[in-house]
Amino acid sequence: MESVSDRIELLLPFKPEYVSIARLVTSGVCSRIGFDIETIEDIKVAISEVCSKIVNLGSAVADSYKMIFEVSGSGLGVIFSCEDKSIKCIFDGENDGLALHIINALMDSVELCTDNNYILSMSKVLEENS
Amino acid sequence: MSEGLRFSEEKLQDKIKVILSGEVDIYTSQELKEKLYKIVETYREDLLIDCKDLNYIDSTGLGIFVGALKKAKQYEKKIVISNLKENIKKLFLITGLDKIFVIE
Numbered sequence: 001m002e003s004v005s006d007r008i009e010l011l012l013p014f015k016p017e018y019v020s021i022a023r024l025v026t027s028g029v030c031s032r033i034g035f036d037i038e039t040i041e042d043i044k045v046a047i048s049e050v051c052s053k054i055v056n057l058g059s060a061v062a063d064s065y066k067m068i069f070e071v072s073g074s075g076l077g078v079i080f081s082c083e084d085k086s087i088k089c090i091f092d093g094e095n096d097g098l099a100l101h102i103i104n105a106l107m108d109s110v111e112l113c114t115d116n117n118y119i120l121s122m123s124k125v126l127e128e129n130s
Numbered sequence: 131m132s133e134g135l136r137f138s139e140e141k142l143q144d145k146i147k148v149i150l151s152g153e154v155d156i157y158t159s160q161e162l163k164e165k166l167y168k169i170v171e172t173y174r175e176d177l178l179i180d181c182k183d184l185n186y187i188d189s190t191g192l193g194i195f196v197g198a199l200k201k202a203k204q205y206e207k208k209i210v211i212s213n214l215k216e217n218i219k220k221l222f223l224i225t226g227l228d229k230i231f232v233i234e
Contacts (some may be wrong), residue, residue: 016155016156016157017157019155019156019157020133020153020157022154023186038216039215041217042217042220044186045186045188045217045221048155048186048188049188049189050156051156052188052189052190054158055156056156090165098189098192098193098225099188099189099223102189102221102224103223105224106224
């Protein structure tokens with residue numbers, strides 16, 4: 001993706017009732033970028049799957065997790081992070097095949113278990129006809 | 131904030147019709163699980179799930195559908211899912227669940 005022009009940060013509590021907020025914000029950001037409705041729905045699903053997994057895991061030391069939307073002319077990058085660094089490799093070792101399969105199918109790139117301080121990052125490229 | 135989940139059931143001649151509206155996500159999935167499993171086990175009849183006004187479902191919700199189907203098959207019953215919106219039908223295709231459910 002080309003260089004990020006804007007960053008939007010969202011801090012969400014580890015509570016299931018706020019996952020819908022992540023979808024609402026995602027919808028607004030993606031609409032601003034210019035994605036079509038179908039692609040926006042796809043991105044919302046992928047982001048919601050990650051939020052649900054993080055909320056399910058929970059944290060003993062952190063109250064919230066962070067989503068960072070990186071907006072550029074070529075599309076969207078989304079980074080999930082948390083002060084609780086024990087939250088890592090969130091889709092490992094469990095029966096999460098369905099969620100991870102959906103995320104990989106709907107996003108253009110997904111990075112899991114990276115060496116940086118993120119939980120997960122993913123991106124979607126803005127197609128010319130979006 | 132969330133539009134929530136609305137659930138209604140209707141006894142037809144040879145099946146039970148369940149109408150789902152709103153959203154199935156981590157917040158509403160437990161309610162869906164309890165109600166759907168109870169219907170399958172109580173009536174032991176074929177199930178028609180009408181998703182005409184279902185706007186969103188995640189993998190948790192899809193997993194509940196699969197769980198309900200497993201229970202229904204124990205009683206040699208089937209689950210038909212109807213009126214899926216395109217964004218939700220896409221999830222059934224991606225996950226291969228279109229092959230294990232009857233989609234109308």
